Amino acid sequence: MSAAAPRFEPAVGRYLRLDIAGRPHRLYVEEAGSGIPLLCLHTAGADSRQYRALLDDAETLARFRVIAFDLPWHGKSSPPAGWHKGEYRLTSRLYVDTIMAVVDALGLERPVCMGCSIGGRIVLHLALEHAARFRALIGLESGAHAEPYYDLDWLHRPDVHGGEVCGAMISGLISPTAPEAERWETIWHYMQGGPGVFKGDLYFYTADGDVRARVAEIDTRVCPLYFLTGEYDYSATPEITRDLAARIPGAEVTIMQGLGHFPPSEDPDRFLSYLRPVLARIAG
Amino acid sequence: MGERGFDGLAGLANADAWLVHRGRFLDTTVLLEAGERSWLVRIHQGRIEAVDRGPFAMPRWTFALRASPQAWAAFWQPVPPPGFHDLIAMAKTGALRIEGDLQPFFANLRYFKELLALPGAAARGRAQ
Numbered sequence: 001m002s003a004a005a006p007r008f009e010p011a012v013g014r015y016l017r018l019d020i021a022g023r024p025h026r027l028y029v030e031e032a033g034s035g036i037p038l039l040c041l042h043t044a045g046a047d048s049r050q051y052r053a054l055l056d057d058a059e060t061l062a063r064f065r066v067i068a069f070d071l072p073w074h075g076k077s078s079p080p081a082g083w084h085k086g087e088y089r090l091t092s093r094l095y096v097d098t099i100m101a102v103v104d105a106l107g108l109e110r111p112v113c114m115g116c117s118i119g120g121r122i123v124l125h126l127a128l129e130h131a132a133r134f135r136a137l138i139g140l141e142s143g144a145h146a147e148p149y150y151d152l153d154w155l156h157r158p159d160v161h162g163g164e165v166c167g168a169m170i171s172g173l174i175s176p177t178a179p180e181a182e183r184w185e186t187i188w189h190y191m192q193g194g195p196g197v198f199k200g201d202l203y204f205y206t207a208d209g210d211v212r213a214r215v216a217e218i219d220t221r222v223c224p225l226y227f228l229t230g231e232y233d234y235s236a237t238p239e240i241t242r243d244l245a246a247r248i249p250g251a252e253v254t255i256m257q258g259l260g261h262f263p264p265s266e267d268p269d270r271f272l273s274y275l276r277p278v279l280a281r282i283a284g
Numbered sequence: 285m286g287e288r289g290f291d292g293l294a295g296l297a298n299a300d301a302w303l304v305h306r307g308r309f310l311d312t313t314v315l316l317e318a319g320e321r322s323w324l325v326r327i328h329q330g331r332i333e334a335v336d337r338g339p340f341a342m343p344r345w346t347f348a349l350r351a352s353p354q355a356w357a358a359f360w361q362p363v364p365p366p367g368f369h370d371l372i373a374m375a376k377t378g379a380l381r382i383e384g385d386l387q388p389f390f391a392n393l394r395y396f397k398e399l400l401a402l403p404g405a406a407a408r409g410r411a412q
Contacts, residue, residue: 149372150375154386159387160387160390160391164393164394165390165391168393168397171394172369172370172371172373172397173370176369177363231366232366232369234366234372234377235376
């Protein structure tokens with residue numbers, strides 16, 4: 001009697017050794033498919049599992065080499081040695097350097113880069129600093145800035161469980177129409193973040209990464225820029241994304257009905273119905 | 285919001301064993317307001333011991349959640365409109381004011397989000 005073949009998904013994960021900002025790092029990278037490289041950036045306080053559905057979408061994988069990595073401190077990537085001696089804070093400089101180090105280490109030729117939330121912000125920095133290195137940039141839940149609307153200290157203090165509060169905090173950023181299993185998987189990712197990591201990412205999001213004054217310099221003739229934002233995202237609202245796009249000639253905006261702040265993981269089927277036409281245009 | 289507002293909160297919460305379990309380390313008193321109407325909710329080990337209806341002369345509470353009846357009604361819709369689908373979303377827009385010592389609120393955030401959604405689910409249950 002022969003056993004049934006194991007039902008593996010196509011994604012394969014490996015650990016990548018590289019230097020970022022002069023420090024040695026070990027990053028977890030997943031990929032699937034072949035063709036145009038599509039580098040995917042997860043949200044603050046989460047990891048590359050958010051792109052599981054895209055890494056398992058046969059239609060996308062037929063034309064794109066989908067790659068998702070965990071930022072240092074996130075998912076299965078390690079924090080750098082010495083992490084225990086100071087507070088984690090993501091800056092725009094470190095974030096851009098990390099992405100470009102991954103692009104170089106993997107030898108990616110003009111990849112598409114798609115980021116969500118903090119990833120949707122950093123693609124603006126990529127458009128300003130490295131536009132010629134990318135075939136296209138896609139910002140999910142993008143805004144040029146974010147005002148803090150609660151005291152971020154609640155995310156990291158000994159009398160409040162970090163995993164519980166991070167999961168509960170972001171639960172309302174998911175659309176009420178999201179399927180139950182995908183909603184709670186998305187929350188689970190947040191419950192597993194390391195202490196202070198979500199808060200450290202939000203330093204970039206709320207303080208360091210404000211690019212309102214610079215986005216008008218983005219040249220979409222060098223690198224096309226697409227924005228997709230969910231109607232239930234009360235952090236990077238449709239209004240904030242429209243305001244951003246209005247400052248950048250040539251940038252395109254799609255408002256996604258029935259989606260919130262985590263489109264790739266909270267409702268993958270609905271998200272893919274909005275993403276596929278964008279990818280088709282990029283592929284030409 | 286309906287006639288009952290938060291009147292039936294104790295019965296709804298205490299019937300939810302999983303909610304009570306997750307609140308087992310929670311002892312606090314919360315003031316809820318819907319416009320002119322108010323309730324003091326006393327919670328012990330995740331169970332609601334009492335829901336007293338205002339008005340109150342000198343209420344004592346740990347934290348307070350204040351919104352208009354219209355905002356609570358929107359929050360309790362089966363599919364709320366964007367901005368009214370979550371307590372923190374409502375706080376961001378100013379539709380909900382969250383005040384006081386917020387440690388028990390954030391330490392039990394999922395508990396309070398689910399607790400305060402119960403009247404909406406109950407109203408839908410009665411309508412069916």
